[in-house]
Each structure stands twice: as C-alpha cells, then as structure tokens.
Amino acid sequence: MVARFTLAEPARCQQEIKKSRFIAIAGPVADEAAAKAFIAAQSDPAANHNCWAWRIGQSYRFNDDGEPSGTAGKPILAAIDGQHLDHVAIVVTRWFGGILLGSGGLIRAYGGTAALCVREAGKVALIATVAGTLTCGFSDLALVQARLGALAGVLVTVQTFTDSGAILAVSAPQAEAGSVDRLLADLTSGRCLIRWDE
Numbered sequence: 013m014v015a016r017f018t019l020a021e022p023a024r025c026q027q028e029i030k031k032s033r034f035i036a037i038a039g040p041v042a043d044e045a046a047a048k049a050f051i052a053a054q055s056d057p058a059a060n061h062n063c064w065a066w067r068i069g070q071s072y073r074f075n076d077d078g079e080p081s082g083t084a085g086k087p088i089l090a091a092i093d094g095q096h097l098d099h100v101a102i103v104v105t106r107w108f109g110g111i112l113l114g115s116g117g118l119i120r121a122y123g124g125t126a127a128l129c130v131r132e133a134g135k136v137a138l139i140a141t142v143a144g145t146l147t148c149g150f151s152d153l154a155l156v157q158a159r160l161g162a163l164a165g166v167l168v169t170v171q172t173f174t175d176s177g178a179i180l181a182v183s184a185p186q187a188e189a190g191s192v193d194r195l196l197a198d199l200t201s202g203r204c205l206i207r208w209d210e
Contacts, residue, residue, distance in 0.1 A: 016098040016138045023133035029121045031109025036129035038102040041066060047073075047101040054103040061108075063122055065089035066101035079106075079122075083115050087123025095130050098138055102126045139165065140186040144208040149177035152200045156180075159199060166192060182206065 022039035037054045041047040047066040055062035063084035065074035072092075074085025088102050104122050113121055148156050157180075160166050165188065170181035184192050189208055196204045 016096055017135040018097060018099040018138055019130070020134035020136050023129050025125065025129040025132070027125055027128065028109075030111040030113060030117070032111070032113065032121070033107045033109065034104055034121055034125040036102055036104045036125040038100060038126070038129045038133060041068065041099055041101045043068060044071065044073075050101045051103055054105075056105050059105045059107050061106040062103055063088060063106070064101065064103045065092060065126075067092050067097065068099050079118055080115055083118035084122040087119045088126040091123050091126035091130060094127060095135075097130060097135070100130070102129065141165070141183045142186045142189050142208050143169075143181065143183045144189070144206045146180040146182050146196070146204060146206040147177070148180065148200070148204040151177075152204055153178055155199060156196065156204055159195060160192075163188070163192070163195075 019038060019040045022037060024035065024037045026033065026035045028034070039050050041050050047068065051064045051066070055064075061077045061079055061084065063075060063077045063079060065085050065088035066072060067089065072089060074089045076082070076084040084104065088104055092100050092102060104125050146156070157168065160168060160182065163184070165185040167183050168180050169183055172179045182192075193206060196206055
C-alpha cells in the first residue's frame with residue numbers, strides 16, 4: 013500500500029509561461045464542502061480562468077473553467093495524485109498573456125504549476141484510523157484511561173458514565189487496533205470490552 017499524504021498548510025507558487033501568468037494555491041481540505049469553500053475563496057473573478065481539482069479518498073473532481081476539455085483540471089488532479097496526496101484541493105488561476113499555448117502547452121502549464129506548488133509544500137502522512145466503543149467498569153476505568161492516554165495515536169473522544177462504569181468512544185490507528193485489544197484484555201483480565209466499528 014502506498015503511503016498517502018496531505019499538506020501541512022496551504023502553499024502557493026507562481027510562474028509566467030509565454031506571457032500568461034499562472035498562480036497555483038494548494039491546501040488541505042477535510043471534505044467536499046471544505047474543498048468547494050477553498051476553491052471559492054482562492055478563485056479570482058478578475059482572472060481569465062480559475063481551474064481546479066481536489067481529491068478526498070476515492071472522491072475527486074476537477075474543472076477546466078473554459079479551457080479546452082482535459083487541458084487544465086485533469087493535469088491538476090494528476091499533480092495531486094503524482095505526489096500521493098489526499099484531502100487536498102488546488103486552484104490554478106491564469107491571466108491570459110496574448111499567446112495561445114495549444115493543448116499540450118496548457119496541459120504542461122496547468123499540471124506543471126500545480127506540481128511545482130505541491131512538490132515544495134510541507135506534507136504530513138495520513139494514517140488510517142478506526143473508531144470503537146469501549147465498555148469499562150469503575151474499578152478498571154482510571155487504569156484504562158491512563159494506559160490508553162499513553163498510546164501514540166489513540167484518542168478517547170467521548171466518555172459517558174453509566175451506573176456501573178463508563179462507555180468510551182475511542183479512535184486508534186488501524187494498524188494498532190489489535191494491540192489495543194490485547195492490552196485491554198491483559199490489563200483488565202477481559203473485563204473491558206471494545207467493539208471496533210466496521
């Protein structure tokens with residue numbers, strides 16, 4: 013499996029190609045609504061074209077914004093995928109300089125500007141997580157909370173108290189779910205049960 017990354021923060025770059033000015037702005041996005049908001053915020057209505065692409069997991073969209081079909085949005089998406097990025101949106105804005113670039117020139121200009129932007133940007137690895145529900149009695153609760161809190165990447169997101177103990181909503185790196193199961197079984201002699209969501 014190929015490691016996937018997202019951007020640590022928004023990035024920007026600019027280049028001039030045959031008198032046309034291209035500015036790429038890339039940023040991390042959590043979901044489709046965030047991607048649409050990012051595109052709207054970064055597009056310049058005074059420019060000739062605001063072409064964009066985003067990828068969130070298996071979902072992706074791209075737009076040529078008036079450029080010939082396939083010459084802007086697809087190359088921008090290819091720049092995202094070429095860097096193994098996920099949860100990323102890129103807007104490449106063009107101000108026309110009077111010289112036609114042709115289809116190949118547009119593909120290279122849009123794709124190249126987007127690739128240049130994300131190549132130098134700070135990246136962070138995306139780690140697949142799994143959520144679960146942990147049922148724990150009061151006698152084990154303090155110890156379980158302390159041990160879970162010491163594990164890297166394991167978070168208790170919600171805690172609800174019952175008459176006999178607590179129900180904890182937990183998230184953990186997918187690769188560590190089995191280790192968390194074994195730790196809880198050993199720590200509480202099987203009294204605490206965790207059910208991982210499918």
